[in-house]
Amino acid sequence: MKKNTLIILTLMLSTMNLFAQANEDKYLRSSLSMILIETDDFPEKNAVMESWNNYPFPDKYNEHDIDLKSININSIQLTDDYLLEKGYLQDTLDNPLKLMKATAVPVRYLNVEQTIAVVIPTDKQIMQLKIDKVLEETGLGKQLISSWFNRSSDGIFDMSLIQERGFYNASEMEAALASGQVRGMAALADAGAELIKNTFVTFTSLEFNPNEPVAAAVRDAAKQTASESNLPSFVLNKTMKGIDAVYEKTKEGYFVSSKTWLFQLAWDESIATTFYSDLYTNPAAFDVTDIFKLEFVGVQYNQSLVTFKIGEKRTLEQVIDLALVRNVDNAFAELQKDNDVFKPATPISYVDPFTAKIGLKEGISAGDKFEVLEMVWDEKTGQTSWKKVGTCTVDKKAPIWDNRYAQGEDTEPQTDEDGNIVTATTFKGSSNIEVGMLLKQVK
The missing domain is CATH 4.10.860 (DNA Excision Repair, Uvrb; Chain A)
Structure with a gap:
């Protein structure tokens, strides 16, 4: 790790132009790219695509820009050779007992008498295989790295994005994230490791x-x-x-059904060393490398229903927009609950009362438990880390902030029992909690 730290520091010093930012949202964020799985039978496809392209990007993540925005799943073909390579079509069913046991799975018969068959992928497996093929053929992992290091048309990398996003971790932390303990250069040095390994990609199909x-x-x-x-x-x-x-x-x-597949970019000490030592200054070597992979994290199936109120007038575009956004929001909320690695961190906004800008959009409920994190500097390792300093729960007596998307809806402002407009969710927790510390939900 020390070798990488020196390499990163050297690269950063060559391009560094430190800057101060007044944005209060300077806190550790994962980075996310979202890809839509298109089909040929989208109703009102233009409206769906416009809604997807205008989807309010989840504000707890950095939007990671890549060339691949959508794929047409119908155009992806799976050959028998590819299926064999992935472990399918290999077990031949050639006796009645095997065929009877295989009645619950799809099979392909190899003779007219239907006495010999092979197991073929299910619809879910086919979708997964097609996504895997996209990952391989598009070099998506390489696209993510190219975006991280702002690769130019002639193959030159720079550290500007690492510096910018790492600076959220290494700045003076105006929201008291570091409580004065974080040294800027150290956080800039390990920003690459901490930020790049928390890069995610979602593939979303809609029906x-x-x-x-x-x-x-x-x-x-x-x-x-x-x-x-x-x-x-x-x-x-x-x-x-x-x-x-x-x-x-x-x-x-x-009635909208969605499936969202979540992947994480593989990034560890070995990959980082290879990148900085062999690829960063060698565009030709980067072009042919295949070390950048994505690892499957989980999949979420979600359904939602959008209807009109009696007498209410909405355009078709508004209905599709509301259905899409709420469905995708729900999928993200469930993926965050089910996968610790994908859970976003939320900065504490105030301590009297103790509030944070997280709410129904993220799927939280009264009594949900969160851990409180503070960034600290380790003198021995020369690295920053996030230390748990307390716990808190969503206040059961206060309303949960309704931050869900409401395009086209004429709604009254949400208020508490005293008539105050609700702009954040209230928590109850330890007395040592301070503004700028981070909240992360626990199961």
């Missing part, structure tokens, strides 16, 4: 289904049942009106 066909089917079935129930005519008429009212309320909008 839009209009509510009306489902609502109509439910209405027709309910009316059929009511008609056959021998109800008195005045009761039947009232029931039919009620069924129609439910239909009118639920027919507009979309």
Whole structure:
């Protein structure tokens, strides 16, 4: 690690132009790239693409810019050779017992009599395989590194982005992140290691289904049942009106299903040493290397329903926009809960009352537990680290900040019981908690 520190310091000193920033959001963030999985059957595809392109990027992450923004999954072909390479099509089912056991999985029969077959991937596995193929063929890991080091058209790297994002860790920490203990140059030196290894990529597929066909089917079935129930005519008429009212309320909008795959850039001491020693000043070597990989972290399946209120007027674009944003937000909230490595850190805004800008968008609930972190300087190792200094919970007696996306909705400002507008979530915790320390949710 000392060797890398010296290398990074040398590179930074050659380009460094220290600057001060007044932004209060100077805190440790992971970096994120988001990729949309397109399909040929998107309803209102232009509206979907516009909504995705205008998606409010999660503010707890740095937006990591890469060339790959979307992929058309239908254009990706999986050959038998590729499936064999990935471990499929290898086990031949050639007796009745094996074939019976394989009834729960898709198979490909190899003869007319259907007595010989091989197991083929499921739909979920096919999607995963296609994403893996995209990672391989596009060199996505290399794209992420190129973005980190601001690679120019002639292959030259610089440290400007590392410096900029590392500076969040190494600045004077106006929000008291370091409590005066962090030395700027040291944080700049290890910023590359700390920031690059926390680089993530998501692939998101979306399926839009209009509510009306489902609502109509439910209405027709309910009316059929009511008609056959021998109800008195005045009761039947009232029931039919009620069924129609439910239909009118639920027919507009979309039912949205999404799947979000999460990957993390592999970055360790060995990879860093190779990069700084052999690739940083050798564009040709970087062009042919394949050491930059992404590791699968998890996948989240999510569903949401967006409807109109009676008498409410929304454009189709607004409905799609609201459905997409809320669905993706929910997927991110669940991925954060399920994967510690992806959980964002949130700075403490105030201590009286103790609040932080995190809320329903991130999926938190009353009583949820968080650990409190402070950045400290280790004299022995010459590195910075995050130290747990306390715990806190979401205050059960105070409203949770509703920071969910509400495009096209005419809503009143959220207030507490005293009529104050809610702009953050209130917590209860240790007395030694200070402004600028970070919160990270625990299970």
